[in-house]
Amino acid sequence: xxxxxxxxxxxxxxxxxxxxxxxxxxxxxxxxxxxxxxxxxxxxxxxxxxxxxxxxxxxxxxxxxxxxxxxxxxxxxxxxxxxxxxxxxxxxxxxxxxxxxxxxxxxxxxxxxxxxxxxxxxxxxxxxxxxxxxxxxxxxxxxxxxxxxxxxxxxxxxxxxxxxxxxxxxxxxxxxxxxxxxxxxxxxxxxxxxxxxxxxxxxxxxxxxxxxxxxxxxxxxxxxxxxxxxxxxxxxxxxxxxxxxxxxxxxxxxxxxxxxxxxxxxxxxxxxxxxxxxxxxxxxxxxxxxxxxxxxxxxxxxxxxxxxxx
Amino acid sequence: xxxxxxxxxxxxxxxxxxxxxxxxxxxxxxxxxxxxxxxxxxxxxxxxxxxxxxxxxxxxxxxxxxxxxxxxxxxxxxxxxxxxxxxxxxxxxxxxxxxxxxxxxxxxxxxxxxxxxxxxxxxxxxxxxxxxxxxxxxxxxxxxxxxxxxxxxxxxxxxxxxxxxxxxxxxxxxxxxxxxxxxxxxxxxxxxxxxxxxxxxxxxxxxxxxxxxxxxxxxxxxxxxxxxxxxxxxxxxxxxxxxxxxxxxxxxxxxxxxxxxxxxxxxxxxxxxxx
Numbered sequence: 096x097x098x099x100x101x102x103x104x105x106x107x108x109x110x111x112x113x114x115x116x117x118x119x120x121x122x123x124x125x126x127x128x129x130x131x132x133x134x135x136x137x138x139x140x141x142x143x144x145x146x147x148x149x150x151x152x153x154x155x156x157x158x159x160x161x162x163x164x165x166x167x168x169x170x171x172x173x174x175x176x177x178x179x180x181x182x183x184x185x186x187x188x189x190x191x192x193x194x195x196x197x198x199x200x201x202x203x204x205x206x207x208x209x210x211x212x213x214x215x216x217x218x219x220x221x222x223x224x225x226x227x228x229x230x231x232x233x234x235x236x237x238x239x240x241x242x243x244x245x246x247x248x249x250x251x252x253x254x255x256x257x258x259x260x261x262x263x264x265x266x267x268x269x270x271x272x273x274x275x276x277x278x279x280x281x282x283x284x285x286x287x288x289x290x291x292x293x294x295x296x297x298x299x300x301x302x303x304x305x306x307x308x309x310x311x312x313x314x315x316x317x318x319x320x321x322x323x324x325x326x327x328x329x330x331x332x333x334x335x336x337x338x339x340x341x342x343x344x345x346x347x348x349x350x351x352x353x354x355x356x357x358x359x360x361x362x363x364x365x366x367x368x369x370x371x372x373x374x375x376x377x378x379x380x381x382x383x384x385x386x387x388x389x390x391x392x393x394x395x396x397x398x399x400x401x402x403x404x405x
Numbered sequence: 406x407x408x409x410x411x412x413x414x415x416x417x418x419x420x421x422x423x424x425x426x427x428x429x430x431x432x433x434x435x436x437x438x439x440x441x442x443x444x445x446x447x448x449x450x451x452x453x454x455x456x457x458x459x460x461x462x463x464x465x466x467x468x469x470x471x472x473x474x475x476x477x478x479x480x481x482x483x484x485x486x487x488x489x490x491x492x493x494x495x496x497x498x499x500x501x502x503x504x505x506x507x508x509x510x511x512x513x514x515x516x517x518x519x520x521x522x523x524x525x526x527x528x529x530x531x532x533x534x535x536x537x538x539x540x541x542x543x544x545x546x547x548x549x550x551x552x553x554x555x556x557x558x559x560x561x562x563x564x565x566x567x568x569x570x571x572x573x574x575x576x577x578x579x580x581x582x583x584x585x586x587x588x589x590x591x592x593x594x595x596x597x598x599x600x601x602x603x604x605x606x607x608x609x610x611x612x613x614x615x616x617x618x619x620x621x622x623x624x625x626x627x628x629x630x631x632x633x634x635x636x637x638x639x640x641x642x643x644x645x646x647x648x649x650x651x652x653x654x655x656x657x658x659x660x661x662x663x664x665x666x667x668x669x670x671x672x673x674x675x676x677x678x679x680x
Contacts, residue, residue, distance in 0.1 A: 146515050172420060172517040182508040186437070198429035199516045201420030243512065 497583025
């Protein structure tokens with residue numbers, strides 16, 4: 096298998112009768128990747144396979160050009176992992192814990208200690224780094240988890256639900272931190288989450304999973320620009336009458352509050368102005384509908400449900 | 406809390422090998438257990454063994470008995486094995502259970518080490534604590550009695566060798582016992598109680614059954630008899646034990662290794678990355 100960031104070739108993982116991942120084939124380039132799907136969609140199973148902690152039932156995987164099954168230590172040397180659940184040693188100080196994890200990752204003792212100080216400063220725990228972890232808040236613990244994942248400066252990080260359990264302010268701060276991390280050159284990360292808004296503006300590639308199946312994978316820009324193009328229309332006048340007139344012309348219209356979401360055949364806006372003139376309505380705003388990863392995910396699930404039938 | 410730009414410079418770092426990584430776990434575990442419970446248990450063991458051995462050797466020199474029988478005297482009492490059992494229960498019980506409970510084991514096993522590296526490092530730390538408790542006081546007693554002129558240098562050397570022989574076998578046995586109990590629970594207290602309870606109940610049961618049936622072979626299941634038989638042979642003291650000392654040592658080492666392997670098997674089945 097050639098050396099990209101992540102590759103899966105017809106990977107299936109079965110636990111007894113349950114198929115956690117089904118025939119997954121995907122190739123992702125270096126960058127920031129959103130691993131998105133509802134709970135139970137196979138995200139964590141995929142992370143376990145990528146870390147070499149589980150063997151696939153069939154198929155092959157490659158992480159940074161290494162097979163996690165035959166070269167698990169090489170993979171884990173180059174990968175940082177931030178688990179979703181609590182996993183810290185409460186009786187240690189943050190700096191002691193992060194330095195220890197750096198050493199277990201292969202850093203010499205002095206380098207590990209130096210890096211521990213630096214990454215704890217990076218995650219905003221400079222002042223609190225000598226306190227015992229048991230005294231930390233949930234938000235601070237999440238930061239320590241992030242610090243231990245990046246202490247050995249891995250080229251790739253797996254971040255499993257990094258905003259889990261955080262209050263809105265803590266979530267914002269964590270996302271801001273991940274934004275800074277994503278801009279550091281030469282580093283890639285996989286952000287596994289079921290909170291689709293967390294990935295907005297943060298990831299440049301996305302891997303959408305549902306019930307162990309791949310819904311879509313690739314560049315966010317390409318995926319969001321595909322499919323039907325919607326136009327948002329805001330008018331001054333009777334919105335419902337305007338919508339009815341557009342429908343009469345064969346245009347698909349959805350009323351969303353005071354806005355109209357219009358699907359124009361070929362993207363031609365001429366029909367809107369013709370209807371506005373006919374109904375003596377003033378068009379106040381006309382612009383493309385901004386599609387989000389959440390919209391994409393919902394439309395993909397909808398499409399998959401339609402294909403599978405009732 | 407503020408977020409500042411990263412200061413650290415990403416540069417080529419020569420990564421240390423697996424042995425050094427495992428040694429980091431060993432050191433961490435060794436220091437982690439230096440809490441009041443284990444320190445008190447070890448201190449008590451030292452106090453009892455040093456006092457018993459020193460007084461016995463001093464008494465032997467006055468009464469004309471062999472000094473080696475004086476060095477062996479701490480093993481003649483059940484107190485020695487009880488103290489070692491307390492050390493094992495307080496030190497080893499948490500070695501795996503604490504990591505399973507806090508789920509720090511997830512972080513260890515997602516790093517570039519094998520499960521065997523992790524387990525050997527943990528076992529090594531528990532074994533070192535047990536060696537400190539089982540061998541250390543004997544060596545102090547030897548040094549003390551030699552300094553006081555009760556024993557010759559050659560006797561002192563032989564006694565140190567015997568303390569090491571018995572101590573190493575005992576450490577292997579109790580490390581295996583504590584590891585297996587520590588691997589099946591998230592609470593170190595449960596593992597400690599199970600270690601203590603299992604060793605004592607098996608030992609007492611073996612003695613009772615052996616007494617009732619008259620089958621002395623059952624005593625191979627009694628850690629107290631095994632240790633005493635081994636110690637008597639190591640120190641060259643005449644023994645009334647019906648057991649073979651070499652077989653006793655083999656049984657203890659084998660049980661320790663098999664139980665440690667069971668702990669490995671159990672850990673290999675732990676869900677490392679949970680939902």
